[in-house]
Amino acid sequence: MIKVVISGALGRMGTTIGRIVDESPDMELVGGIDIREGTLYGTQVVPAEKLDELLKEKKPDVLIDFTIAAAAVENIKIAAQNNVALIVGTTGFSPEQRETIRTAIEGNVPAVISSNFSVGVNIFWKLVREAARELGDYDIEVTEAHHRHKKDAPSGTAKTILEILDQELGNREKVYGRVGETERKGEIGVHVIRGGDIVGDHAVLFAGNFECIEISHRAYDRAIFAQGAVRAARWVVGREPRIYSMQDVLGI
Ligand SMILES: NC(=O)C1=CN([C@@H]2O[C@H](COP(=O)(O)OP(=O)(O)OC[C@H]3O[C@@H](n4cnc5c(N)ncnc54)[C@H](O)[C@@H]3O)[C@@H](O)[C@H]2O)C=CC1
Numbered sequence: 001m002i003k004v005v006i007s008g009a010l011g012r013m014g015t016t017i018g019r020i021v022d023e024s025p026d027m028e029l030v031g032g033i034d035i036r037e038g039t040l041y042g043t044q045v046v047p048a049e050k051l052d053e054l055l056k057e058k059k060p061d062v063l064i065d066f067t068i069a070a071a072a073v074e075n076i077k078i079a080a081q082n083n084v085a086l087i088v089g090t091t092g093f094s095p096e097q098r099e100t101i102r103t104a105i106e107g108n109v110p111a112v113i114s115s116n117f118s119v120g121v122n123i124f125w126k127l128v129r130e131a132a133r134e135l136g137d138y139d140i141e142v143t144e145a146h147h148r149h150k151k152d153a154p155s156g157t158a159k160t161i162l163e164i165l166d167q168e169l170g171n172r173e174k175v176y177g178r179v180g181e182t183e184r185k186g187e188i189g190v191h192v193i194r195g196g197d198i199v200g201d202h203a204v205l206f207a208g209n210f211e212c213i214e215i216s217h218r219a220y221d222r223a224i225f226a227q228g229a230v231r232a233a234r235w236v237v238g239r240e241p242r243i244y245s246m247q248d249v250l251g252i
């Protein structure tokens, strides 16, 4: 039985993951943390300050964190100190926070970190890489749309797209929206939409003369992210102590 603690347990992703863990016969939800107390599928959710205590008492195999960047960094440090494997879906980390996370994890615990746990987005990223290799001289525009409550922009998934484009094309200038007189050069345009209950849309447009290719992914239910995170949780337990990607989990 894989024992799971969820961080951000009362949030949109935390509650969705809680349902999937609760429905999984090979998993047990042993606790949750959030900024306030509550319950999740009959399991107690305690305030974040009690994470260390909770991990020592329940001895989970894995902590799944979907919170906000600053909170996730602290939760990751505490999980690593307690030898608890990690699944991190939280986005919006600064380069300094990424480095702190890397230092806390490497050589201590296995962790899967991904800005997007959906299988479809992981395939989409591969298609974007392939297109960038062939279409480096086309104009490139990245667009993402999310619900009105999302706290970070651009999305973690869009930032991963930009990393892939940088890896394939070198570090191009990024222009975040355009207004007034603009002259297109070799930059990559990045466009963010926020509204309603949009679950998560991403698109990369490669525009040439007389033709365009657009590669896009649209999420209709956040269960796709939650299912991916739970799949990663099953996979990560017992691995070598280092950071893995969702592509490692999927073997792609
Ligand atoms: N990697 C992926 O596949 C996905 C990543 N995300 C990311 O997951 C994160 C959460 O997204 P949502 O669930 O939509 O947000 P949300 O706002 O619904 O949930 C976040 C929860 O974390 C709680 N929280 C805040 N500080 C905390 C702390 N110190 N310890 C524990 N809990 C704390 C909040 O009270 C809230 O309940 C965001 O960064 C989002 O971008 C969201 C969907 C998919």
Ligand SMILES: O=C(O)C1=N[C@H](C(=O)O)C[C@H](O)C1
Pocket: 091, 115, 116, 146, 150, 151, 154, 155, 156, 157, 158, 199, 200, 201
């Ligand atoms: O906040 C969200 O909702 C999502 N966040 C992730 C991101 O920032 O890329 C993944 C997904 O798009 C939903």
